[in-house]
Amino acid sequence: MHVTRLTVGGLRRFAQVEIDPQPGLNLITGDNGAGKTSLLEALHLMAWGRSFRGRVRDGLIRTGSDAVEVFVEWREGQEARVRRAGLRHSGQAWTGRLDGQNVGQLGDLCAALAVVSFEPGSHALVTGSGEPRRRYLDWGLFHVEQDFLSVWRRYNRALKQRNALLKSGGGGQQLDAWDAELADSGEAVTWHRQAYLDRLQNQLQEVAEALVPMLGRAQLEFSPGWRRQELSLADALLVSRDRDRQFGHTGVGPHRADWRVEFSTLPQRETLSRGQAKLTALSCLLAQAQDYAAQRGEWPVVALDDLASELDQRHQAGVLARLMQTGAQVFVTGTEAPTALIQTPPQAWFHVEHGAIARR
Numbered sequence: 001m002h003v004t005r006l007t008v009g010g011l012r013r014f015a016q017v018e019i020d021p022q023p024g025l026n027l028i029t030g031d032n033g034a035g036k037t038s039l040l041e042a043l044h045l046m047a048w049g050r051s052f053r054g055r056v057r058d059g060l061i062r063t064g065s066d067a068v069e070v071f072v073e074w075r076e077g078q079e080a081r082v083r084r085a086g087l088r089h090s091g092q093a094w095t096g097r098l099d100g101q102n103v104g105q106l107g108d109l110c111a112a113l114a115v116v117s118f119e120p121g122s123h124a125l126v127t128g129s130g131e132p133r134r135r136y137l138d139w140g141l142f143h144v145e146q147d148f149l150s151v152w153r154r155y156n157r158a159l160k161q162r163n164a165l166l167k168s169g170g171g172g173q174q175l176d177a178w179d180a181e182l183a184d185s186g187e188a189v190t191w192h193r194q195a196y197l198d199r200l201q202n203q204l205q206e207v208a209e210a211l212v213p214m215l216g217r218a219q220l221e222f223s224p225g226w227r228r229q230e231l232s233l234a235d236a237l238l239v240s241r242d243r244d245r246q247f248g249h250t251g252v253g254p255h256r257a258d259w260r261v262e263f264s265t266l267p268q269r270e271t272l273s274r275g276q277a278k279l280t281a282l283s284c285l286l287a288q289a290q291d292y293a294a295q296r297g298e299w300p301v302v303a304l305d306d307l308a309s310e311l312d313q314r315h316q317a318g319v320l321a322r323l324m325q326t327g328a329q330v331f332v333t334g335t336e337a338p339t340a341l342i343q344t345p346p347q348a349w350f351h352v353e354h355g356a357i358a359r360r
Contacts, residue, residue: 001074001075001076001113001114001298001299001300001301001329002021002022002023002074002075002301002329003021003043003072003073003074003113003301003329004020004021004073004074004075004082005018005019005020005021005071005072005073006018006019006021006039006042006043006070006071006072006073007069007070007071007072008038008039008042008068008069008070008071009065009068009069009070010061010062010065010066010067010068010069011038011041011042011060011061011062011068011069011070012035012038012041012059012060012062013033013034013035013038013062013355014035014038014062014355015062015065015355017039017355017356017357018357019039019350019357019359020348021329021331021348022329022347022348023327023329023347024324024327024329024330024346024347025320025323025324025330025332025341025344025345025346025347025348026329026330026331026332026346026347026348026349026350027332027333027334027337027341027346027348027349027350028040028331028332028333028334028350028351028352029333029334029335029336029337029349029350029351029352029360030333030335030351030352030353031335031353032335034352034353034354035352035355036333036334036352037119037305037306037333039331039333039350039352039357040052040117040119040303040305040331040333041060042068042070042072043072043113043115043117043301043303043331044115044117044303045060045068045070045087045089046070046072046085046087046109046110046113046115047110047113047114047115047301048110048115048135048139049106049107049109049110052117052119052121052122052305060091061090061091066090067088067089067090067091068088068089069086069087069088069089070086070087071084071085071086071087072084072085072086072113074113074301076298077297077298078297078298083098083099083112083113084097084098084099084100085097085098085099085109085112085113087109094106096109098112107142107149107153108149110142111142111143111149113301114143114292114296114300114301115300115301115302115303116285116286116288116289116292116300116301116302116303117285117303117305118281118282118285118302118303118304118305118307118310119303119304119305119306119310120305120306120309120310122278122281122282122285123274123277123278123281124281125281125284125285126260126261126272126277126280126281126284127272127277130256130257130258133258133259133260134255134257134258136284136288137193137196137197137257137259138152138193139288140196140200140288140291140292141192141193141196143292143295143296143300144196144291144292144295144296145192145196148189148192151185151188151189151192152189154181154185154188155182155185155186155188155189155253155254155255156255158178158181158182158185158186159182159250159253159255161178162175162178162179162182162250163248163249163250165178166244166245166248166249166250167248167249169245171245175241179234179237179238179241180234182233182237182250182253183232183233183234183237186233186253186254187232187233189254190224190225190228190233190254190257193222193224193254193257194222194224197220197222197259198220199291200220200287200288200291201219201220203287203288203290203291203294204218204220204261204283204284204287205217205218206287206290207283207286207287207290208263208280208283208287210318210322211279211282211283211286211315211318211319212263212276212279212280212283214265215263215264215265215266215276215280216263216264216265216266217263217264218261218262218263218280218283219261219262219263219264220259220260220261220262221259221260221261221262222257222258222259223257223258223259223260224254224257225252225253225254225255225256225257225258226252226253226256233252233253236252236253237250237252237253240252261280261284278310278311279311279315282311282319286319286322289302289328293326293328299326299327299328299329300328301328301329301330301331302323302328302329302330302331303330303331304319304330304331304332304333305333306333306334307319307332307333307334307338308334308335308336308338308339309334313338313339313340316338316339316340317339317340317343317344320332320338320340320341320344321343321344324344332346337349
């Protein structure tokens, strides 16, 4: 999978810009604040429905613009099929098109283009709340398990209905019905997540041995969101019903799921340093990209924001060499070309200045 055209309008500093990335390594340079990260945000927005720096309404839209607009053209598969997607997002409402057709649900648009992003906030995947870790699991499953999106939607629809019923003080047969739907879809979501983490284990171990060998063996530990070894989700919902009524929301289930990485040389969950957390997060992201490639037969697009400030020169060189061997399309941003690129020159180099982009 590789992007052949990216057009962005109304995004932070950009009124309207376009680039034509190449297969392989694409370098984007510019001064701090010039807008180079915004190009990666645009790709991430198309693939995730949000920026890696937050929601669309949180400063993503250029001052004076009504909405941010992103158009992406890319090739995928062995037959190099051309695909096109467009998204217009005002922060409150959105419209999208995929391959010439209107898209009714944002998830369908996001499931088309696969982008794995590593940026200065990525350490939150390891050190932050459970939300980014749940998104990590679900992103992987959306792309490699065809039936996951439907059960995920079933679960979230049932959760919304059950929470509304709890807040209104309802109960009886209505609550029983939504409990049954929530339990059935929730068990399916959990089964998919557990199986996915189990499959990622070998991929993660191989990447972590290269990036953080001093931490020892990496082990993924899954917490489903309730005491699954003791209770079915249906029983857990029944046990927690009185408490859920008291607080007005559902306290157990896959929406409370989480996972963590345990290392053999860090007993008793010793806290990782910031540098170790960054490398662990990157290991998880690259493991996910490798799994995507194994399941789909091609690599997702890989975006590495401000690489030189996030990794030392040795790790920069190792990561870039590793990715170049796979044939993946990679985007790297920085105030200047990373030292590692002396040995691995980019296929395309773009420079951002004063809201415009020039090819170097």
